[in-house]
Amino acid sequence: MKRVKKFIYQRSTSCYTQQCCVPLCHASAKYNSVVSFFSFPSDQQIRHRWLVAIRRDDLEIKKSARVCSRHFPKGDIRKPKSEKGRPLLKPGSVPVLFEWNNYSLAPPRSSFWEGESRPPEEETAVPDLRDILAEHDYSVPYDPALVDEENTTVQELDGNWIEKFGIHKFASSDKDIRFFTRFASFDLLMRFWALIEPALPFMAKFRLAQGGMLNEGSSDGRALHPIEECFMFLNYLALGSELQDLADRYRVHQATVCRVIISWSNFLYTILGSVRIWIPQEQIQKHMPAVFEDYSDTTVILTCSELMCQTPSLPILPREVISQYVSHATLKGLIGLAPHGAVTFVSELYTGLIIDKQIVRESGLRSLLKPEMAVMVDKDFIIDDILPCRIYRPAFLFEKSQTSASDLRVHVERSIRRVKERKLFESEFPIHLFGSINQIYTVACLLVNYENGPFVESMSEEDNLDDKLSLQASVLEA
Structure with a gap:
């Protein structure tokens, strides 16, 4: 046609x-x-x-x-x-x-459906289009400024009440507080918060100065309450959580999580680092556990820890960060513990290829030791020729094949586990936090001194608070 x-x-x-x-x-x-x-x-x-x-x-x-x-x-x-x-x-x-x-x-x-006859439907109210779009907003690009606005503690969704994730959710459960922060109880966590809270205004000014916004009368622009930020930072140390996971839990942008971690690591590094943690020999003798009867002059127990790091996409000095023991980019640090469990020495981090002897030589530990002191180390810790004091290396202490349950071995392993039980030491450290990795690592070690009660029965709670009181004095004088 x-x-x-x-x-x-x-x-x-x-x-x-x-x-x-x-x-x-x-x-x-x-x-x-x-x-x-x-x-x-x-x-x-x-x-x-x-x-x-x-x-x-x-x-x-x-x-x-x-x-x-x-x-x-x-x-x-x-x-x-x-x-x-x-x-x-x-x-x-x-x-x-x-x-x-x-x-x-x-x-x-x-x-x-248009090809088949359908039974007549009852008239129903037409839903508001805005309500439908609110439930299906996953395709709408987000605005980080709106995401970071602090939500209400409790939100109503489809008639169900959903409680916001945060410290208030676990205040009544010491078990949950232990899991998320490594603090033994909510009471201990609140005592620690009372010590650092007076210095919070100084951290706020520091944060604003970083962004070039330091001027009188300006707000600090926090997306979360300070205690919630502190709780988030402790979550990161205790669980080694991914930044995206923390962002989803707290309903903030991932960049906010990164900023919180960097800010709080720098803040606590300054506050906790101002307290002298090296304990005099007479104080160590005063609280010496009974299991050290044969090693009564021990001043410090030395151990090394490694942090696994995200491997850079570009080969930037790969030989300096790849460990001899594991095929992974690592950083290594030296930790010293008193016989009663307190952390008394934390070195800075070194590249993965460095040997233990070189870490001890460069860390500054030798200047703290005297001939009448003694250190206890692992059997593979060969530092006899560089220290001016006696070195204990009990054969039964670190031999995993030994079946005898020595009280000394159990005591030392418990002391070391208090530091290394954080998942931060087992997870991969993100490369964009490398600028603050020394601060984060140091704070993770120093917090052990504030997370638990007395480690031995001979040490009273008042003695355990001596260092904490000195911390409070340094905060108030800042």
């Missing part, structure tokens, strides 16, 4: 001739004065869609290349504002009407 022409050919009086470049289209300005011609758009993506639509992918577009108005729906063409004006296309319009589709668009395909 022959198709009926939708327009009549008319000869134009214009001397300028325009020709449609669409295949099988013979429209020309010489004979069709009622047809408009449109040049190709300058936008590369839309221009490519035009070429695909007219099936001319290999067309070399020149200034004279045109597509006539017959190939566009009427809704895509804007009428001229004046009699002498010419029609224009709406932005983003693409030709869709051609000879091969009979200059018409196919009707929309009916759904499966």
